Amino acid sequence: xxxxxxxxAAFREGILRCxxxxxxxxxxxxxxxxxxRTAGLGLGxxxxxxxxxxxxxxxFVALGLWTLPPPTATLALATLLINFRxxxxxxxxxxxxxxxxLVRALPAMFWVTDENWAVTMAAGERPRWGAFFLGTGFTxxxxxxxxxxxxxxxxxxxxxxxxxxxxxxxxxxxxxxxVGLARKAPAPTVWIASAAAALLADRLIGxxxxxxxxxxxxxxVAALRKPEARRAG
Amino acid sequence: xxxxxxxxxxxxxxxxYGIRVAGYLARSRLPDHxxxxxxxxxxxxxxxIALVVPMLARGGPAEWIAAAxxxxxxxxxxxxxxxxxxxxxxxxxxxxxx
Numbered sequence: 001x002x003x004x005x006x007x008x009a010a011f012r013e014g015i016l017r018c019x020x021x022x023x024x025x026x027x028x029x030x031x032x033x034x035x036x037r038t039a040g041l042g043l044g045x046x047x048x049x050x051x052x053x054x055x056x057x058x059x060f061v062a063l064g065l066w067t068l069p070p071p072t073a074t075l076a077l078a079t080l081l082i083n084f085r086x087x088x089x090x091x092x093x094x095x096x097x098x099x100x101x102l103v104r105a106l107p108a109m110f111w112v113t114d115e116n117w118a119v120t121m122a123a124g125e126r127p128r129w130g131a132f133f134l135g136t137g138f139t140x141x142x143x144x145x146x147x148x149x150x151x152x153x154x155x156x157x158x159x160x161x162x163x164x165x166x167x168x169x170x171x172x173x174x175x176x177x178x179v180g181l182a183r184k185a186p187a188p189t190v191w192i193a194s195a196a197a198a199l200l201a202d203r204l205i206g207x208x209x210x211x212x213x214x215x216x217x218x219x220x221v222a223a224l225r226k227p228e229a230r231r232a233g
Numbered sequence: 234x235x236x237x238x239x240x241x242x243x244x245x246x247x248x249x250y251g252i253r254v255a256g257y258l259a260r261s262r263l264p265d266h267x268x269x270x271x272x273x274x275x276x277x278x279x280x281x282i283a284l285v286v287p288m289l290a291r292g293g294p295a296e297w298i299a300a301a302x303x304x305x306x307x308x309x310x311x312x313x314x315x316x317x318x319x320x321x322x323x324x325x326x327x328x329x330x331x
Contacts, residue, residue, distance in 0.1 A: 020314040045234055052242040055249045062245060070241035079248040085280070086249065090256030092276050102261075109253035114284065119313070121277035165325035168299060171288040172320035175300055176307035178281035179316075183308055190275045191282050198283035199290060214283020215276060222275035223268040 010128030014135020017123060021115040021136075022143040024169030025056070027161040029144050032060060033151015039063045043152050050148040054141060055113060057208065058082045085211040088219075089117045096120060097130045105130075111137025115173065122177040124184065187222060194218030295327035 029050075036046035041063075053059055058079040065074055090112050097105045108130065116136035126132060161167050182191060198214030205213070263269060289300050303320035310316060 017313070020312075020317050023317065042234075045238055048234060048239065049242050052239075053245045053249060055245070058245060058249060062241075068235075069237045072237070072241045072244050075241050076244045076248050079245045080252070083249045083252050086252045087256035087259075088276060088280055090253040091260035092273060093257055094260045095273070105257065106254055109257055110250055112253045118277075118281055121281075122313075165321040165328070168296065168321050168324040169317060171285050171292070171296070171300065172303045172317050172324075173313065174281050174285040174288070175303050176313055176316040176320075178278055178285060179304050179307035180311065180313075181278040181281065185274065185278070187275055187278070190279055194279040194282040195286045198286045202287040202290065210287045211280060211283045214286070215280035218279020218282065219272035219276045222279070223272040225271065 005127040007128050007131040010126070010131035011135040011138070014120070014123075014132035014137075015139050016135075017132075018116050018119045018136035018139035021119050021173055022139050024166065024173055025115055025140060025143050026147055027164070027166035027169060028056060029147025030151040030154070031161060032056065032063075033148040033153075034155055035060070035063050035151075036148065037152050037155045039066045040068070041066075041152070043149065046152040047145065047149050050145050053079075054110065054144065055079070055083055056144065082208050085114075085208055085215070086112055088212065088215050089114075092121065093117075093133070095125070095129075096133050100130055108134060108137075111141065113137075113140060116140045118174060118177045122180045187225070189225065190218045190221050193221040293331070295324055295331045298327055299324040 032050075033046060036049065041049065049059060049062075053062075061078050061082055062075050065071055065078060090109055093105075093109070093112060097108060100108070111134065116133070116139065119136045120129070120133045123129075123132060161169075194214040194217055197217030198210035201210040201213035260273070289296055292300075299320050302323050303316045306316035306319055307313075
């Protein structure tokens with residue numbers, strides 16, 4: 001191993017490290033693709049949607065709201081509510097992209113989505129962390145786009161992912177990544193606050209609110225604890 | 234493709250992208266106060282826990298036992314594929330039993 005990791009090597013590692021996470025996305029991409037067909041989207045339209053929007057949960061909800069002509073304002077509002085969690089995830093990316101000028105960092109924000117963001121964070125600080133992140137984004141983008149197209153082409157042939165236990169791939173992945181992070185920086189009070197607030201928000205508000213409320217509650221507890229010497233974020 | 238369909242996709246994309254850019258810019262503009270850094274350090278784990286806990290709460294004993302197996306494996310194994318694959322297999326087996 002050389003002293004300085006090249007950006008290409010880090011990019012390649014990001015691609016590989018995100019492959020397990022792509023498994024869950026693979027199953028849901030196929031289901032999503034099949035649903036695009038049910039909603040009346042052609043192959044080109046389905047592909048364009050995944051390529052342009054690149055946001056699984058917002059796209060699923062959009063199919064439920066889909067009409068022709070499309071209810072653009074409603075779709076935009078739904079996307080805002082569903083994806084507000086990206087605000088927090090993107091905020092944590094300043095550490096990953098440290099030293100990147102905004103002309104490079106802001107385009108990279110397009111790739112911030114649950115799974116590859118989680119893989120990037122769990123991988124921990126490393127040389128060329130930003131290039132690693134781009135690799136994880138590449139894996140997810142290609143997986144999401146390809147499975148959307150295949151799902152749309154195959155239509156209702158796609159079976160229920162639950163029959164294969166693949167519905168459990170998402171919780172299992174997020175849990176494993178959370179444990180990996182938790183092991184590196186133990187903060188039980190933060191985890192309890194986050195879990196409790198998320199459960200409460202799930203009961204009271206529902207939707208994607210738990211991620212936002214739980215994330216903020218955990219961060220608030222972390223801020224209130226006596227701050228030690230920590231690396232800049 | 235219809236222009237209005239393309240515009241709808243672009244609108245969704247713009248909103249989604251705008252949220253991410255806003256989050257990044259908001260953090261880059263804030264000073265590195267120790268309490269803020271402590272919060273930002275813990276934010277990824279807090280978000281992941283907040284993502285996964287409601288998902289698991291909606292499950293039953295099969296999912297909870299499988300989750301315990303995943304958590305235990307993830308504590309010792311850094312490779313994501315192993316807890317993930319074992320978790321999926323365990324949940325399928327348990328659903329057949331429970």
